[in-house]
Amino acid sequence: MKNYIYILLLFLTYTVGMKAQTGEAPDIDTKRVGVYTRVLGLTTDEAKRFWPVFNQYQAEVDKITDEERSLRRSAVRKFNSMTDSEVEKLIDQMMSLKQNHLDVLKKYTNEFKRVIPVKKVVLMQRAEREFKKQLLRDYRSNRGGGQSLDD
Numbered sequence: 001m002k003n004y005i006y007i008l009l010l011f012l013t014y015t016v017g018m019k020a021q022t023g024e025a026p027d028i029d030t031k032r033v034g035v036y037t038r039v040l041g042l043t044t045d046e047a048k049r050f051w052p053v054f055n056q057y058q059a060e061v062d063k064i065t066d067e068e069r070s071l072r073r074s075a076v077r078k079f080n081s082m083t084d085s086e087v088e089k090l091i092d093q094m095m096s097l098k099q100n101h102l103d104v105l106k107k108y109t110n111e112f113k114r115v116i117p118v119k120k121v122v123l124m125q126r127a128e129r130e131f132k133k134q135l136l137r138d139y140r141s142n143r144g145g146g147q148s149l150d151d
Contacts, residue, residue: 031138032131039127040120049115057108064104068097 036042042050075090082090112121
């Protein structure tokens with residue numbers, strides 16, 4: 001328990017400053033730290049090495065996600081007036097962004113393997129799923145309804 005609290009404080013100190021620039025609530029980061037630390041079973045030393053790499057990874061993924069979102073929104077607004085060649089260009093751009101996302105994942109998978117055991121790298125997918133489920137549960141409970149994910 002003591003290690004968990006230390007890891008949480010270490011990460012919060014690092015991310016609050018980083019997220020203050022973007023205006024994101026540190027509560028989401030706190031939840032992510034909790035879920036990842038629990039699922040991966042990060043030790044204090046592993047956490048010190050893991051979180052800076054993870055934050056770099058997340059920043060790159062967020063940038064690609066923002067580009068995808070912007071491209072989709074633009075396409076939705078003008079889809080009916082787009083020519084076939086414009087649609088083909090849109091498809092190529094979306095595929096390029098998907099490839100960029102995969103390239104970032106490959107790059108950081110290698111980085112993660114350098115800072116935590118490979119078995120814990122594999123568990124990152126589970127941790128991300130559990131984190132997203134937690135956010136969705138929190139969102140639903142704050143909105144006062146919705147079905148449980150366990151249904």
